[in-house]
Amino acid sequence: MSNSTRRTFMVQTGLGLAALGSMELVLSACAQPTMGTVSGEEANRVLIQMGAVPKDGAPAKGVLKPTTPLSSGPFFRPGAPFRGKLSLPGEPGTTFVLSGRVWALDTKRPLPGTVLDFWNVDMNGKYSDGVTDFRNRGRLVSSETGYYELESIRPIPYRTNPGESPEYWRCAHFHLVAVCPGYKSLVTEIHFVGDVHKSDSMYRPENAIAPEKHTVNGASFESGVFDIVLERDSASS
Ligand SMILES: [Fe+2]
Numbered sequence: 001m002s003n004s005t006r007r008t009f010m011v012q013t014g015l016g017l018a019a020l021g022s023m024e025l026v027l028s029a030c031a032q033p034t035m036g037t038v039s040g041e042e043a044n045r046v047l048i049q050m051g052a053v054p055k056d057g058a059p060a061k062g063v064l065k066p067t068t069p070l071s072s073g074p075f076f077r078p079g080a081p082f083r084g085k086l087s088l089p090g091e092p093g094t095t096f097v098l099s100g101r102v103w104a105l106d107t108k109r110p111l112p113g114t115v116l117d118f119w120n121v122d123m124n125g126k127y128s129d130g131v132t133d134f135r136n137r138g139r140l141v142s143s144e145t146g147y148y149e150l151e152s153i154r155p156i157p158y159r160t161n162p163g164e165s166p167e168y169w170r171c172a173h174f175h176l177v178a179v180c181p182g183y184k185s186l187v188t189e190i191h192f193v194g195d196v197h198k199s200d201s202m203y204r205p206e207n208a209i210a211p212e213k214h215t216v217n218g219a220s221f222e223s224g225v226f227d228i229v230l231e232r233d234s235a236s237s
Pocket residue numbers: 073075170173175
């Protein structure tokens with residue numbers, strides 16, 4: 001990028017941001033608003049589109065059941081970054097694209113604006129600390145059609161009592177917290193069909209996804225779909 005092009009780029013992207021100290025960012029007086037908007041159609045093209053990406057707010061087909069809750073465990077950390085890619089470039093493991101929709105049990109309609117907080121272990125069976133290291137943690141907001149999509153690595157089973165007997169293994173899982181105004185917050189886990197540790201007492205078949213394998217442009221990854229159904233919070237109405 002030439003110097004003139006670089007200057008133009010910085011002006012056009014409003015990089016009149018000036019850092020004050022190490023903790024604070026303020027907008028400089030010469031900053032300009034970012035021009036242009038992205039239409040819904042253009043936004044949809046940005047999605048990876050693993051399958052039938054919903055484009056409307058039509059009611060759910062079939063019967064909805066509230067998603068089975070599970071405890072959050074000891075490794076939830078508040079304040080994960082908002083992003084669709086939870087793992088770092090080069091993170092060891094199988095790249096995994098998780099997607100789905102958030103639904104309201106009462107209206108059978110999609111729930112936009114739901115904050116979804118995900119976290120999962122790395123290939124050592126460890127969680128990032130969620131303070132200085134947010135690997136495999138992230139928050140997303142469901143779209144106008146209740147849709148969400150993230151990329152992480154496929155979590156592996158992990159042992160909770162190394163060195164002790166008998167061994168206790170957790171089945172592989174994504175953790176999830178879903179929060180939507182007017183609806184009961186949900187804490188749960190997403191499991192995998194055929195997990196070698198499905199004897200784990202926490203394993204819930206109704207929360208298990210069936211991964212699919214893909215190869216695109218020589219890159220292999222897996223995907224899974226998990227819909228989330230929230231119940232109306234009568235106390236908030
Ligand atoms: Fe866990």
